[in-house]
Amino acid sequence: MTTTSFQSINWNDVxxxxxxxxxQRRIVTGERMTVARIYLRDGFLVPLHSHENEQITQVISGxxxxxxxxxxxxxxxxxxxxxxxxxxxxxxxxxAIGDVEEM
Numbered sequence: 001m002t003t004t005s006f007q008s009i010n011w012n013d014v015x016x017x018x019x020x021x022x023x024q025r026r027i028v029t030g031e032r033m034t035v036a037r038i039y040l041r042d043g044f045l046v047p048l049h050s051h052e053n054e055q056i057t058q059v060i061s062g063x064x065x066x067x068x069x070x071x072x073x074x075x076x077x078x079x080x081x082x083x084x085x086x087x088x089x090x091x092x093x094x095x096a097i098g099d100v101e102e103m
Contacts, residue, residue, distance in 0.1 A: 011037055022096075037103050040064075040096035048072070048093040055086040062100030068092050 014026040022044040026037045068074040
C-alpha cells in the first residue's frame with residue numbers, strides 16, 4: 001500500500017509576509033500548486049503582468065477591479081464571494097477598492 005503524505009495547515013500559523021506597506025500575504029506551497037491569502041490596502045494597484053499559470057482569485061472582503069489585456073479594455077469588479085479564473089498568459093492588473101482580503 002502506498003501512502004502519500006499530506007499537509008494540514010491553519011492560516012494563522014503561516015508567516016505573514018509584508019511585501020510593501022500596502023500589501024501583505026501568507027503563502028502555502030505544495031509540489032505543483034500555491035495558494036496565497038493576500039491583504040491589500042485601499043487604492044493599491046497590482047501592476048499589469050502575466051504568468052504561465054492560470055490564476056484563480058476569490059475576494060473575501062472589500063472589492064477589486066481587474067483590467068485585462070495589454071489595452072486594459074476588459075474590466076471586471078469583484079466583491080465578497082466572487083471568483084475570477086484568469087487564463088494562462090493573459091495580462092491583468094487589479095485595484096483594491098477599500099481594504100481587501102483575497103485568495
